[in-house]
Amino acid sequence: MTDKHNSTRRSFLKKSAITAGAFAAGPTIAMAGEKKDKKKRKKRKSKNPEPFKLKYAPHPGMFKHSAGDNMLDQIKFCADQGFRAWFDNGIMNRPVSEQEQIAKTLADLNMELGPFVLYADFKVESFVTQDESIIKMLKDKMRQGVETAKRVNAKTTLVVPGRYSQKLHWDYQTANVIDNLKRCSEIMEPAGLTMVLEPLNALTNHPGLFLTTIPQSYMICRAVNSPSCKIVNDLYHQQITEGQLIPNIDYAYDEIGAFHLGDNPGRKEPLTGEINFKNIFKHIYHKGYDGVLCMEHGKSLGGIEGEEKLLAAYRACDDFEIS
Numbered sequence: 001m002t003d004k005h006n007s008t009r010r011s012f013l014k015k016s017a018i019t020a021g022a023f024a025a026g027p028t029i030a031m032a033g034e035k036k037d038k039k040k041r042k043k044r045k046s047k048n049p050e051p052f053k054l055k056y057a058p059h060p061g062m063f064k065h066s067a068g069d070n071m072l073d074q075i076k077f078c079a080d081q082g083f084r085a086w087f088d089n090g091i092m093n094r095p096v097s098e099q100e101q102i103a104k105t106l107a108d109l110n111m112e113l114g115p116f117v118l119y120a121d122f123k124v125e126s127f128v129t130q131d132e133s134i135i136k137m138l139k140d141k142m143r144q145g146v147e148t149a150k151r152v153n154a155k156t157t158l159v160v161p162g163r164y165s166q167k168l169h170w171d172y173q174t175a176n177v178i179d180n181l182k183r184c185s186e187i188m189e190p191a192g193l194t195m196v197l198e199p200l201n202a203l204t205n206h207p208g209l210f211l212t213t214i215p216q217s218y219m220i221c222r223a224v225n226s227p228s229c230k231i232v233n234d235l236y237h238q239q240i241t242e243g244q245l246i247p248n249i250d251y252a253y254d255e256i257g258a259f260h261l262g263d264n265p266g267r268k269e270p271l272t273g274e275i276n277f278k279n280i281f282k283h284i285y286h287k288g289y290d291g292v293l294c295m296e297h298g299k300s301l302g303g304i305e306g307e308e309k310l311l312a313a314y315r316a317c318d319d320f321e322i323s
Contacts, residue, residue: 050082052318053285055292056261057085057114062295065304072105079109081311087114087294089158092148103152114292115156115196115232115258118145127161127180128173128210138180142187142195149193156258156292158232159184159195164210174220177210181224188228196232196257197221201240213241214248221255230257236297239264239275246283253287262297269310270317272300282320 058078060071067077075086086106091099091113106113119126119141126134145157161177164170181197188195199217200206211217217231233256235245242248249256263273270277284293299306 049080051084052082052314053320053322054281054289054318055085055112055114056083056314056318057087057112057292057294058083059087059089059295062299062310063307066307072101075102075105075111076109079111083111085112085114085292085294087292087296089117089296091116091152091154092118092145092157096151099148099151107153112292113152113154114294115158116148116152116154118142118148118157118159118195120158120160120198121162122160122206122209123163125163125165127177128163128165128168130176130179135180135183138184139187142184145195146187146191146193149191154193156194156196156230156232158198158258160198160200161210163208173210178220178223181220181229182226185224185226185228189226194228194230194257196230198232198234198260199237199241200234201237204240205237214238214252215242218252218255231255232258232260232294234260234262234296235275235277235280236260236262236264236267245275245280249280249283249287256289258291259284259289259293260296261293262295266300267297268300269295269297269313271313277317278320281317285320285322 058074060074063074063077063081067074078086086102088102091102094102103113119138124134126138148154149157161181165173181195184195197211197217197220199211199213200209202209202212211220214231214233221229221231231252233249233252237260238245238248261270261277262268263270263275263277265273299310301309
């Protein structure tokens with residue numbers, strides 16, 4: 001589990017579920033939250049309304065003090081600040097009617113949806129096995145993901161291959177992961193959907209998982225050899241696991257389908273840790289990357305002040321030369 005200074009994938013899913021419940025409850029709950037935060041929230045126009053150069057994607061609740069509790073209002077607020085994408089790990093678990101409202105709002109604002117979590121069970125040895133019941137479960141999950149992606153206009157969905165086995169040679173496990181990903185890709189490809197595999201650090205947050213590094217993920221994607229099997233490069237996790245962020249982006253670039261953001265240590269917004277996000281964003285931009293960069297991190301300050309600090313950090317890191 002994550003220490004108290006780090007936000008894990010599970011905490012983000014929990015927050016997404018809480019936001020989903022409030023949103024699904026309808027206008028009454030949204031209005032109650034609106035009244036409660038009215039004194040704290042500022043009615044202000046963006047000082048920097050121009051779009052960001054890259055598609056940084058906030059998540060539900062990230063700007064709730066500025067925009068209110070209603071998720072659609074949060075999306076609209078983010079669009080007003082120049083964000084061109086949105087990130088919702090838990091959208092697959094939301095009611096269909098809510099998924100459709102979110103999709104319509106994003107389409108109206110010309111915003112792209114980043115990868116949502118399709119499969120990420122950290123307790124199970126899944127992709128590393130050839131167990132027939134697990135293979136069936138994975139195929140069923142992929143079909144469910146395809147249907148969700150159609151409703152929400154998603155291009156990418158996220159997969160974590162689960163835990164490694166202590167009873168099977170590592171190379172056999174790798175071969176099983178490749179075979180299972182090929183099976184999943186056969187379902188994804190006809191729908192034009194890409195699953196992005198996420199390597200997670202084992203040192204601070206997620207010991208025991210099979211996929212941990214960019215080179216390992218690159219090798220597996222090359223072996224699967226499908227446009228529906230790519231990598232999400234989480235810069236927070238990879239700074240902990242291996243560093244070499246820009247060289248690894250270059251080595252694996254053809255197999256990278258998305259990015260996750262978060263500074264280290266602390267997993268907060270850029271400029272709070274050791275990662276030089278301005279240089280990384282500039283590098284990604286000049287490589288021609290046009291996908292989503294999910295803001296999968298917390299804030300170093302609470303309230304509106306923390307949201308303003310976060311905005312200022314992204315404006316500063318996005319302020320690079322493009323010539």
